[in-house]
Amino acid sequence: MPVDLIKERYTTKVGEVVLGATKAEGGTRSQTITVGGDSTLPFLHFEGEVPNRPVIAMEVQNMVPEWSPEVTKNFKDVIGDPAAWAAKCVKEYGADLIYLKLNGADPERGNASPEDCAETVKKVLGAVGVPLIVVGCGVEEKDNEVLPAVAEAAAGENLLLGVAKQDNYKTLTAACMVHKHCIIAQSPIDINIAKQLNILISEMNLPISRIVIDPSVGALGYGIEYTYSIMERIRIGALTGDKMLSMPVICAIGYEAARAKEANAGIDQFPGWGELAERALLWEAMTSAAFLQAGGHIFVLRHPRSVALVKQSIGQLMIK
Amino acid sequence: MILIGERINGMFRDVGRGIGEGDKAPIHEWALRQVKAGADYLDLNVGPASENPVQAMAWLVDTVQEVTDCPLSLDSTNYDAIEAGLKRCKRPALINSVPAERAKLERVLPMAKQYRASIIGLAMDAKGIPKDADGRLALAMEILAAAMEFDIPPEDIFIDPLILPVNVGQDHGPEALETIRQVKLLSNPAPKTVVGLSNISQKCVNRPLVDRTFTAMAMACGLEAAIMNVCDDELIATVATARIILNKDIYCDSYLKVYKGRGL
Numbered sequence: 349m350p351v352d353l354i355k356e357r358y359t360t361k362v363g364e365v366v367l368g369a370t371k372a373e374g375g376t377r378s379q380t381i382t383v384g385g386d387s388t389l390p391f392l393h394f395e396g397e398v399p400n401r402p403v404i405a406m407e408v409q410n411m412v413p414e415w416s417p418e419v420t421k422n423f424k425d426v427i428g429d430p431a432a433w434a435a436k437c438v439k440e441y442g443a444d445l446i447y448l449k450l451n452g453a454d455p456e457r458g459n460a461s462p463e464d465c466a467e468t469v470k471k472v473l474g475a476v477g478v479p480l481i482v483v484g485c486g487v488e489e490k491d492n493e494v495l496p497a498v499a500e501a502a503a504g505e506n507l508l509l510g511v512a513k514q515d516n517y518k519t520l521t522a523a524c525m526v527h528k529h530c531i532i533a534q535s536p537i538d539i540n541i542a543k544q545l546n547i548l549i550s551e552m553n554l555p556i557s558r559i560v561i562d563p564s565v566g567a568l569g570y571g572i573e574y575t576y577s578i579m580e581r582i583r584i585g586a587l588t589g590d591k592m593l594s595m596p597v598i599c600a601i602g603y604e605a606a607r608a609k610e611a612n613a614g615i616d617q618f619p620g621w622g623e624l625a626e627r628a629l630l631w632e633a634m635t636s637a638a639f640l641q642a643g644g645h646i647f648v649l650r651h652p653r654s655v656a657l658v659k660q661s662i663g664q665l666m667i668k
Numbered sequence: 669m670i671l672i673g674e675r676i677n678g679m680f681r682d683v684g685r686g687i688g689e690g691d692k693a694p695i696h697e698w699a700l701r702q703v704k705a706g707a708d709y710l711d712l713n714v715g716p717a718s719e720n721p722v723q724a725m726a727w728l729v730d731t732v733q734e735v736t737d738c739p740l741s742l743d744s745t746n747y748d749a750i751e752a753g754l755k756r757c758k759r760p761a762l763i764n765s766v767p768a769e770r771a772k773l774e775r776v777l778p779m780a781k782q783y784r785a786s787i788i789g790l791a792m793d794a795k796g797i798p799k800d801a802d803g804r805l806a807l808a809m810e811i812l813a814a815a816m817e818f819d820i821p822p823e824d825i826f827i828d829p830l831i832l833p834v835n836v837g838q839d840h841g842p843e844a845l846e847t848i849r850q851v852k853l854l855s856n857p858a859p860k861t862v863v864g865l866s867n868i869s870q871k872c873v874n875r876p877l878v879d880r881t882f883t884a885m886a887m888a889c890g891l892e893a894a895i896m897n898v899c900d901d902e903l904i905a906t907v908a909t910a911r912i913i914l915n916k917d918i919y920c921d922s923y924l925k926v927y928k929g930r931g932l
Contacts, residue, residue, distance in 0.1 A: 540921070590917065593918060
């Protein structure tokens with residue numbers, strides 16, 4: 349018996365955001381990356397277009413991070429040098445983008461100055477040809493000094509800068525406006541705030557084609573389902589005419605997955621859980637797999653082996 | 669909600685005068701004001717005083733289309749006037765309206781098909797408006813059956829349950845609401861529903877409040893379209909809020925602003 353596939357027809361699609369700028373566009377990137385543009389739910393190729401594959405950004409910091417040795421052992425030759433570290437992520441591990449977290453600017457973690465941070469960004473830009481995501485250390489007063497300096501130093505490169513939050517978005521939005529960068533709008537697993545923040549940012553005249561939503565992700569076992577359902581609603585909103593939820597989504601997974609107990613506790617503590625090395629990387633990969641299905645566009649990862657796994661998964665999901 | 673702007677109607681003095689004297693200024697003004705307020709359709713009614721409704725409708729369509737491409741709702745009981753308008757519409761129009769009377773349906777449905785227009789079907793016939801929901805639904809079904817006969821899909825039919833002023837036809841209120849609810853069950857895909865909103869508050873005090881309250885209640889019953897004063901900010905705010913409560917739009921603190929700016 350022939351079965352008719354029931355297809356939804358949506359009126360609108362997810363907006364596209366272009367990251368990076370080539371020489372012709374005023375930057376120095378060897379290529380740009382476009383995310384978004386989907387006209388259907390994730391990977392339903394029979395129903396609509398998925399014109400751009402999800403991409404992977406590997407995380408680099410401007411300090412030696414206190415990450416699990418399972419991750420840092422892959423970078424031990426470069427971990428003190430963000431530029432070399434970034435280059436290794438691109439050349440050896442196939443990162444589509446670099447996510448540079450300026451954690452070293454934290455007053456309690458080295459207190460790197462805005463100028464130092466801007467210098468680091470320029471060095472990383474010099475070391476890789478891929479577009480760059482740059483986020484602050486999370487201390488708002490400091491980030492409001494650091495990020496404008498970075499925006500200015502990298503003017504023309506069309507960075508993705510973050511993060512803007514509901515109560516601290518003006519400084520970063522202004523910097524992105526003036527120096528022509530994109531912005532990460534972060535909300536605390538709350539779709540109402542996600543939408544409101546996008547409105548606030550676009551009311552400052554930053555076009556919605558330069559906004560990326562960070563819905564805040566929870567790792568597998570730690571609230572993954574909350575983020576999943578928020579991302580689902582964001583996507584359905586984008587497909588049904590809600591312009592203020594039509595931006596692509598970034599998932600900062602590496603940090604969240606690495607916080608899970610399952611990614612840190614040794615086999616001696618939990619003999620039933622199996623080897624830590626395998627478990628730690630799977631925690632990141634499995635969390636990513638779920639958010640691929642929920643509609644994520646940019647995945648921030650740390651572990652080279654999970655990068656390989658997630659890339660493989662994306663490749664399979666993109667087959668029409 | 670599909671918002672149909674009611675203001676270009678010869679019953680209003682400025683528009684009536686414009687139509688009578690061939691003065692385009694008030695027509696242009698109201699077309700643009702209603703589009704800016706978010707109208708999805710502009711209702712055009714040449715008014716009862718017009719001597720030559722066919723010519724007047726054609727003029728009105730042309731005049732409005734000089735300033736906007738917003739789809740039009742052609743409002744007349746004179747089907748020659750509607751046809752004259754349909755011929756000139758740049759985008760598929762809405763025919764306002766036809767009752768459940770065979771002769772009129774046979775005149776209107778083929779022309780809807782020819783010009784790809786949607787139709788407002790009135791839940792009344794030559795005997796008038798039924799007193800309850802069941803009577804209205806039977807007439808709605810007659811209209812739908814006729815539409816299918818003429819190969820017009822149900823989703824192009826807007827059933828108007830017909831609301832009466834609450835100060836004279838109070839018992840019709842619940843029946844009209846029940847009709848809106850049940851029209852959805854008549855076919856799959858279902859027809860749409862529409863009301864001429866200001867009718868509910870004719871000669872009442874507190875007209876805007878009556879309009880707003882009825883709008884919220886009718887939306888809860890599934891109402892999809894209304895011919896209304898789209899320039900009434902509070903009324904639009906009510907529509908926006910009802911959409912939030914019905915989970916049609918995602919809430920955010922600026923939801924009113926977002927809804928009002930949706931066409932921009």
